[in-house]
Amino acid sequence: MARIIAGMGTSHTPAIGVAVDTGKMDQPYWRPLFAGYEPARRWMAQTKPDVVIMVYNDHVNAFDFKVIPTFAIGCAEEFAIADEGWGARPVPPVKGYPEFAAHLVQSLVLDEFDITIVNEMQVDHGFTVPMSLAFGSPAEWPVRAIPLAVNVIQYPAPTGHRCYMLGKAIRAAVESWHEDLKVVIFGTGGMSHQIQGPRAGLVNSEFDIAFLDDLSRDPERLARIPPLEYLRDAGAEAIELVMWLVMRGALGERVKEITRFYRVPASSTAVGTIVLESQS
Amino acid sequence: MADDKAREPAHQEPYEDIPGTWVFDAQRARQGYPLNEFLYSLMKAENRAAFLENEPEYTLRFKMTPQQRAAVLERQWNRLLELGAVSYALAKLAFTDGKTYQWMAARMTGMTEQEYVDMMTKGGRSPDGWRSRSERPQAQRTGVTSTAGGTPPAKGPERD
Secondary structure (H helix, E strand, C coil), rough: CCCEEEEEEECCCCCHHHHHHCCCCCCCCCCHHHHHHHHHHHHHHCCCCCCEEEECCCCCCCCCCCCCCCEECCCCCEEECCCECECCCCCCCEEEHHHHHHHHHHHHCCCCCCCCECCCECCHHHHHHHHHHHHHCCCCCEEEEEEEECCCCCCCCCCHHHHHHHHHHHHHHHHCCCCCCCEEEEEHHHHHHHHCCCCCCCCCCHHHHHHHHHHHHHHHHCCCEEEEHHHHHHHHHHHHHHHHHHHHHHCCCCCEEEEEEEEEEEEEEEEEEEEEECCC | CCCCCCCCHHHHHHHHHHHCCCCHHHHHHHHHHHHHHHHHCCCHHHHHHHHHHHHHHHCCCCCCCCCHHHHHHCCHHHHHCCCCCHHHHHHHHHCCCCCCCCHHHHHHCCHHHHHHHHHHHHEEEEECCCCCCCCCCCCCCCCCCCCCCCCCCCCCCCEE
């Protein structure tokens, strides 16, 4: 059977992708960040997952405002890289896994999560920046990937609790697939940040560190954080952190922390990453 | 056509009292729909070129209000948020101008880009004093008139 062996939480700040694409990784501003991701990248290279489930959000690229799905799974063979307004990132297209994605959708809908099915879509920095951080800059991505897009752009995003429960349902869906596959699930976005209005630049490191700690210690507390608390205490865009709770929910009860890294800033964002192995 | 009316006090949501922030909720999304469709169109290189060629004419392709159109042409970033633009779509206007997210965020705070980068490098803006308008009693809707707590802006946010 397929198994979710681990999860990775990571920010997906677009400026990180720009730094990768324009050869700025060794500049003083960026060097500590990429060094901080090195253990996670090494773990990924050693672990060699067969499939990743990428829980991320689209930033008005695949979806405009005609249709706004709360949860959408990409079921295509391949996903092209979006031109977000300054040209597409020069990274390889993403290879999907239509059969496995279709199974996940079917299992999740019967488990009462009403997933939107997307048969054609492009992916933006929300997807590609975590891929670059986890897998570097290969000519082809070494894994197949299933995009799970979450609406966190138009308020309200699904609650943290709903995301956590979705993660649990994803675990069951993966385990009911016949192939022997090692699956790593990503929760992306965050951490504390606000990129709009006079309050832009807000960072709350205390909130972020507690969030990283409680992914292992007390994920139920994280699942109960109300939307308003994210907005007020950690910045309007910190609501993206609910996507980390999909990842955490999919890991089962017990996890082992492999590595973490936290740094301020990347552009307007507090950057965090964590790798958690499932022990259940 | 979208309307630009201020919200009825009876319909205020709890997050409305977060200073310096326009939460992109269902009402704002409704109001901003044509504005965001305009911004979304800037994903295509040929549309970016057409817009820069004749900005007033290009904006007429979309059913924006006169206030939304004026705010686009004058690059009033915070006003655009207030009129229903979502920041990720708004960034496409900044990209079209050859600017970055960081530049746009700095403009919204009233800082120069260097001042903004310096604030971020020192750990960012503390949430203390920025959680609610009760913490910032003299703040206007945008929260920029108060210098209590956080990092005060160097000047008004919209003076380009």
